[in-house]
Amino acid sequence: MNRKTILTCAITGAGDTASKNPNVPVTPKQIADDCIAAAKAGASVAHIHVRDPETGGISHSTEHFREVMDRVRAADTDIVMNITAGGGGDWIPDATDPTRGGPGTDMQTPAERHAPVGELLPELCTLDCGSLNFGDMVYINTADWLREHARLVQAAGVKPELECFDLGHVWFARQLQEEGLLDDDLLFQLCLGIPWGAEADTETMMTMKNKLPTNSNWAAFGIGRMQMPMVAQAVLLGGHARVGLEDNLYLSKGVMATNAQLVEKSAGIIENLGSSVMTPAETRVFLKLRDPSTGKTAGDVVARETAGGVA
Template identity: 70%
Template sequence: MNKNVILSCAVTGAGDTTSKNPNVPVTPKEIADSSIKAAKAGATIAHVHVRDPETGMLSHDVEIFRELVERIREADTDVIINITAGGGGDWVPSDADPTKGGEGTDMQTPEQRHEPVGMLLPEICTLDCGSVNFGNQVYVSPTDWLRKQAKLIQESGVKPELECFDTGHVRFANQLVEEGLIDGDPMFQFCLGIPWGADADAETLAYMKSRVADNASWAAFGIGRMQMPMVAESVLQGGNVRVGLEDNIYLKKGTLATNEQLVDKAIGIVHSLGSEIMTPHDAREFLKLRKHDGKAD
């Protein structure tokens, strides 16, 4: 049981959710505003992607990242910023020639994935710890690429959140720790219920958390209808939680959500279990995060 819970809000993601829920933020201002609303509702961390303001689809534009991060940092409301470093890793084989990427393929090198992190130095960034079948495409992160990306993150002083979509990802994340590519106490995020990664259930979560070191912190989330059940299960098993429109667009069946509503609902679950939500200040101390000026907190 975790009595002091870090709550992350994944505010927008990269999927085609904007056509399904108009509350999914698209522009840098909208994403920043939604991050601040989530923080005011009680979120500890805002996990952010960026989108093309014209199309609403995934973008890797570092200037859009810059505008977003600056807007959050300039706000009166405090929240820890967690930038995605997953970048372009989507591979869809071409029907005409399966040796080439077809429509929907979007690939970036480790250096390109790291660029917004290295430029903006958020307090946390993600590091997806392996390749996985992601629906009908493959998310590609070869191990040598991940070692290179982990080294870039390490040199920047940003805290990596080790994203694990399957059990083998936990194994490789531990290997990165063993090789000295992860500084300090490791921070894991178990990403559950995505087709076709690890299931969003108590047994899978119990196994994954059993494979991390005692000094590691961890969180878990489920997608879709499993978002709130995994909030409760994560707290009960001793972990932290994540909600947000990246992972689930409904407040309840048939009712579209906002990020702040999902945060408020998750906090209600956490409080009903007798636990509290960490403030950004307390989470910075717990996770030993650097400040924006590059100095340790």
């Protein structure tokens, strides 16, 4: 079991959730405020997407990311920042011409996806590790695109969080490592319960965990009602956890959640299992993250036998 747990809060996502829960933040100020609230509730890391402030829809604007990060860094509450680099891969075939993308399609090149990361240099960024039938659309990450994207992240010196939505994504991450496109001390995020990828259950989580490279750090999350059960399961299997309104809108059946409430509830589960939540400072040391204020690595890694989280 993990004795010290990194707890990530995924603040807003990119899906059509703002219309379903009024607590989903939309503007850069609202997203930043929720990052700060999540930190005060006990989160170690804030994972952020940004949205169009007018429509609430998808945005890839570097300036929106910049405003969120500037507001969070100016606050007196610390949290590790993890920005998405996984946007711009949504493909929905046009109903009359399937060779073209229809309404809802949103595609970017690897360089375009990387632009906010390369300019803003967050402590962490996501690197999705494969394509997926994502609900009724296809989320596209071809192998050569991912190789190009991994090179860009590596050159920027930002630590990638390797998001794996299915078992084959873990396989491809190992391939990227063999090709020298990922540095040591890999960090994985096992994304469970998204139709039609890996299921949110113990057997699936354990199978994916067992396929990770030796000495990898890993976390997992489940969506919807499986969010809190997957928090408990990840901690018991030696991993870290993620919650937040990107993945689940409810605190309990029929009760809309806030990000801070989800962090508080999950932190309680973690502590009741006999673990404790890492502070942002502990997280930087454990993951050997670059300090955004100095550009230097945040110190030697915490001893693994005391911090846990090793596959």
